[in-house]
Amino acid sequence: MPINENTVTCQPFHLDLQSTDRKHEISERMGELDIETEFELLYKKYGPLVHGVLLARLPRDEVQDVLLEVFLGAFKNLRSLRDKEAAGAWLVKLARNHAANFYRSSRKTEELGDTIEVDRSSVNGAAEVLDAIKSMPDSYRETLILRLVEGLTGDEIAQQTGMKAESVRVNLHRGMKKLRERLGIKVG
């Protein structure tokens, strides 16, 4: 949901979560959120975003573990986050750092990747598409995964990652074009 004029910007997070119950909403409006409730809201709102960023960079099997590490790291430093509106961009940065650390710490081990799967019959097409997306440059693959896998709209991607809407639009358009090329789909 885009930010409208009625949205109070001094709140910890915008009240556009459908899953947010009434109690959370009232306490949020009063600015009395305890840190665990705040963390829960953070996880619900930005879980797909962090998951998408990690999926664009890591093997699928590792995504869930690193996702938990990112959010636990975020929880430890949650009080240091002054601008709650920038929580999305902050989490994206944390997720990118964790992904980089993952490859740094496992440099000596052999990367199997997503190409070797025991049972690929059910996910064959999906894995091919995902591999094609992951072979693209960073900006395209991250935006495409957030749009096609996580189901975020262009506005939501721009709002949560802190990117400009125009950049997201360009990345989506060019990314789709490259995806078609890699999958051998002709533009009709």
Next chain:
Amino acid sequence: MNEEYLWSKKGSDREIETFESLLSEFRFKEGPPPELPASNIVNVGSQFKSRFSWAALFATAAAAVVLGVIWIARSTGDGNVDVANTPARTSSVSSGNENRTEATNSYGPPVQKASLRSLKRPRFVKTIFRTRREMRNPQPTVAKAENLTRDERYAYDRLMLALSITGSKLKVVQDTIDRKSDLDQRSNRNEK
């Protein structure tokens, strides 16, 4: 390709919808947030820091109390509580001549002239940081009367005069007694 659908999911685009349905199995599965470890909630480091700071504060306060007690004991222990040196009294001093201790005191014991150095030193410095010379040769107590006003000086002189007269009379009495006892002893010897 429907650009509007790609941007805001409005309308429809068969190709993008196919991609979405294919890739939906990799989507984030919403569940309960990860359980937070207890060590994240209790900050051991800050607790230790706060305990240490409390201990340091307590030690400082105790040291201050001990120093204060020592200072009070030393200032009252020499038996020269100088009432005349209170700020209210010293503010009433009008001329500089009255501040000086007179070298010639006709009634009391001979008094040394107070040096400029000792006049400038604050009282607590005198009390706490006594020099070895001062410890060996303590200043006469009369030197404490250096800041008296004119009336106080008069009263002080009268008192010293009275004490001196009393002392001299006592001395006469003592001499008389001694003389009488000597005479008694001599007469006893003569009788023997």
